[in-house]
Amino acid sequence: MPGNENFDALFTPSPVAVVGASATPGKIGHSVLANLIEAGFKGDLYPVNPSTKEILGIKVLPDIEDLPLGVDLAVIAVPRSVAVDAARGLADRGVKAMIVISAGFKEVGKEGYFLEQQLIELAEKENIALLGPNCLGMINPHAGCNASFASGQPKPGNIAFFSQSGALCVAILDWAMGENIGFSKFISLGNKAVLDEAHMIEYLADDETTKVVLGYIENVENGREFLRLSQQVSHKKPIIMIKSGTTSAGAKAASSHTGAIAGSDNAYEAAFRQGGILRAGDVATLFNLAQAFSSQPLPKGPNLAIVTNSGGPGIMAADACENSSLVMASISAASAEKLQKVLPPWASLYNPIDIIGDAGVERYRDTLKVVAHDQNVHAVLVLLTPTAAIKDQIEDTARAIVEVAATTDIPFFACFMGKRSIQGGELVLQASGIPCYNFPEPAIKSLESMYSYKQWRSKAVPLHQTFERDLEGARSVIDAAQRSGHLEIVEFQAQELLKAYRLPTPRTRLARSSDEAAAAAREIGFPVVLKIASSSISHKSDVKGVLVGLQDEDEVREAFQDITFRAQRLRPEAHITGCLVQEMAPSRSKEVIVGFKRDEQFGPLIMFGLGGIYVEVLKDISFRLAPLSETDAREMMREIRSFLLLKGVRGEAAVNLDAIVHILLAMSQLSLDFPEIYEAEFNPILVDPERAMVADVRVTLGQ
Numbered sequence: 001m002p003g004n005e006n007f008d009a010l011f012t013p014s015p016v017a018v019v020g021a022s023a024t025p026g027k028i029g030h031s032v033l034a035n036l037i038e039a040g041f042k043g044d045l046y047p048v049n050p051s052t053k054e055i056l057g058i059k060v061l062p063d064i065e066d067l068p069l070g071v072d073l074a075v076i077a078v079p080r081s082v083a084v085d086a087a088r089g090l091a092d093r094g095v096k097a098m099i100v101i102s103a104g105f106k107e108v109g110k111e112g113y114f115l116e117q118q119l120i121e122l123a124e125k126e127n128i129a130l131l132g133p134n135c136l137g138m139i140n141p142h143a144g145c146n147a148s149f150a151s152g153q154p155k156p157g158n159i160a161f162f163s164q165s166g167a168l169c170v171a172i173l174d175w176a177m178g179e180n181i182g183f184s185k186f187i188s189l190g191n192k193a194v195l196d197e198a199h200m201i202e203y204l205a206d207d208e209t210t211k212v213v214l215g216y217i218e219n220v221e222n223g224r225e226f227l228r229l230s231q232q233v234s235h236k237k238p239i240i241m242i243k244s245g246t247t248s249a250g251a252k253a254a255s256s257h258t259g260a261i262a263g264s265d266n267a268y269e270a271a272f273r274q275g276g277i278l279r280a281g282d283v284a285t286l287f288n289l290a291q292a293f294s295s296q297p298l299p300k301g302p303n304l305a306i307v308t309n310s311g312g313p314g315i316m317a318a319d320a321c322e323n324s325s326l327v328m329a330s331i332s333a334a335s336a337e338k339l340q341k342v343l344p345p346w347a348s349l350y351n352p353i354d355i356i357g358d359a360g361v362e363r364y365r366d367t368l369k370v371v372a373h374d375q376n377v378h379a380v381l382v383l384l385t386p387t388a389a390i391k392d393q394i395e396d397t398a399r400a401i402v403e404v405a406a407t408t409d410i411p412f413f414a415c416f417m418g419k420r421s422i423q424g425g426e427l428v429l430q431a432s433g434i435p436c437y438n439f440p441e442p443a444i445k446s447l448e449s450m451y452s453y454k455q456w457r458s459k460a461v462p463l464h465q466t467f468e469r470d471l472e473g474a475r476s477v478i479d480a481a482q483r484s485g486h487l488e489i490v491e492f493q494a495q496e497l498l499k500a501y502r503l504p505t506p507r508t509r510l511a512r513s514s515d516e517a518a519a520a521a522r523e524i525g526f527p528v529v530l531k532i533a534s535s536s537i538s539h540k541s542d543v544k545g546v547l548v549g550l551q552d553e554d555e556v557r558e559a560f561q562d563i564t565f566r567a568q569r570l571r572p573e574a575h576i577t578g579c580l581v582q583e584m585a586p587s588r589s590k591e592v593i594v595g596f597k598r599d600e601q602f603g604p605l606i607m608f609g610l611g612g613i614y615v616e617v618l619k620d621i622s623f624r625l626a627p628l629s630e631t632d633a634r635e636m637m638r639e640i641r642s643f644l645l646l647k648g649v650r651g652e653a654a655v656n657l658d659a660i661v662h663i664l665l666a667m668s669q670l671s672l673d674f675p676e677i678y679e680a681e682f683n684p685i686l687v688d689p690e691r692a693m694v695a696d697v698r699v700t701l702g703q
């Protein structure tokens with residue numbers, strides 16, 4: 001693992017070597033050197049190339065062996081066939097960091113994969129901070145260091161950006177320069193052989209020039225580490241990410257609902273949420289958020305004031321606000337009185353504050369001065385439509401906004417609608433760090449993200465309690481299943497597992513004959529439920545192996561015959577033990593489902609949902625990664641759309657939500673206690689206002 005010194009050598013290097021530097025414009029080895037020079041790199045530059053004496057006025061060394069000791073960073077831009085040798089030679093010269101631009105590694109198949117392994121081994125042995133291979137390079141505009149073959153020089157700023165896609169780097173760089181956006185670091189990760197997103201997040205957390213961390217990733221290398229780090233870092237700085245490739249990897253035949261529904265995107269979504277990472281759906285949103293976070297203070301509360309010179313856009317903005325977690329601020333009576341003095345009688349003094357289409361710069365200024373200092377207002381959005389009255393004062397209006405914003409510590413956003421006539425104003429705002437959007441919705445969305453980040457940051461780091469449970473008891477159930485070669489633990493054995501986790505279950509007896517069933521039912525009390533008991537039948541309803549609402553002994557006897565006969569006919573190969581006789585939950589009970597599936601990257605992914613058609617058809621479910629905190633568990637319940645059904649509709653009492661929380665936490669504990677469990681599901685959990693009971697359980701062991 002490269003140390004701090006090596007990271008510094010990568011991001012603020014001096015001197016720098018360019019291996020494979022070329023005299024031919026257009027070649028990568030030429031672009032890298034030219035970029036370094038153009039960026040005004042202050043340290044020594046050592047191009048290496050056996051067949052050229054001088055490039056762009058700089059003396060070229062024929063061989064890596066000719067490099068002086070103490071080179072911080074080497075950029076490798078030679079064909080892959082010689083890239084590994086070059087890296088070895090550079091390591092011998094004590095080079096601390098490398099950017100391998102060369103392509104043809106893991107991304108092209110087996111041969112490249114083995115070459116990449118060699119790079120990894122070398123980097124690990126020598127603690128080299130190695131970026132790439134197959135990447136565009138790294139730019140640190142503050143250090144005048146452009147060690148990339150991208151075209152163009154971004155200006156310094158406080159946004160760090162890293163990307164797994166080199167092509168996206170190129171596009172974003174071009175776009176950002178067009179938008180006048182600056183960067184603290186601009187990093188192309190390439191194949192992430194050594195350095196990945198987790199390293200970037202960790203490094204950028206303490207990087208003083210970085211205020212906001214942006215990332216584009218297609219996958220995460222080490223999920224648990226990534227989650228742990230983001231949880232820490234996002235308390236210091238906002239991390240905003242795009243994760244593409246959102247298709248589900250849950251294609252593997254799954255034996256439970258959880259397994260069938262939970263895809264890798266659910267795991268990412270949960271990781272981002274629990275790690276405090278803001279997820280952007282597209283590049284435009286990524287940069288809208290970046291602009292807001294990088295330039296404005298976080299809002300202290302949700303109350304937004306909208307000042308507008310036109311009705312329609314004002315209403316659109318108010319609608320967007322209503323549909324967000326923000327609130328339309330109520331302007332205080334004192335402020336309204338002040339506004340009355342500066343606004344025409346037909347203006348609207350209340351939010352959205354409509355200063356009317358004939359407003360000029362002074363009316364904007366007077367209004368903003370009042371609104372910005374109203375105690376009820378936590379953020380201001382200034383809307384401007386280029387009416388005839390203001391068309392020639394748009395830049396002045398922008399300056400007025402900047403002036404008033406400077407007198408407060410609340411965030412200011414502008415929305416100048418249009419394109420041609422507002423451009424000048426937009427530039428003034430951008431240059432002064434007031435985010436300006438062309439439509440109200442992105443402005444509201446950005447502010448909403450800032451508010452939810454603010455709330456997240458003020459929350460304590462979640463507490464994870466450990467549950468009292470009988471680990472040995474649970475272990476013996478799992479061992480027994482493994483010995484018997486069963487991958488699924490169902491019915492009676494699974495009940496033992498529930499007991500070990502002190503989970504409430506309906507009273508249940510195993511009956512081997514109809515007489516035993518009748519006796520068990522009498523003991524439990526009517527009505528009862530009968531279920532087929534066979535370790536090879538895990539989906540009991542598939543063989544009509546569950547009969548509910550049995551009212552007396554005769555019904556129980558008949559049900560026993562019925563169920564066992566049918567099961568024998570439909571599954572001749574199955575060994576049938578008999579039937580489970582079970583206490584029936586009251587009819588007012590609701591069915592919920594709690595399950596988990598082990599995600600390859602992130603570990604146990606816990607799912608919660610309402611049972612029956614809600615989970616199968618509506619997919620009304622929520623996810624979190626283990627370990628769950630109590631807050632996580634409560635949020636999971638609140639998040640599903642049908643939460644209201646649990647809270648009780650039309651005078652119904654709410655079900656016992658605490659009992660569900662307890663079961664969620666126990667499931668989280670079970671998932672972490674036994675890595676050999678691949679999937680587990682309690683379905684259904686029958687819950688009423690008094691209690692929750694796990695009525696069915698299915699545990700699948702990994703192969």
Ligand code: ADP
Binds near residue numbers: 542548591683684686
């Ligand atoms: P399987 O999932 O193997 O088909 P379950 O044990 O989950 O079998 O039972 C199927 C359905 O029967 C449940 O979803 C629930 O609607 C109902 N059920 C099962 N056990 C009970 C019970 N103890 N009380 C009330 N209803 C039950």
Ligand code: MG
Binds near residue numbers: 683696697
């Ligand atoms: Mg079931």
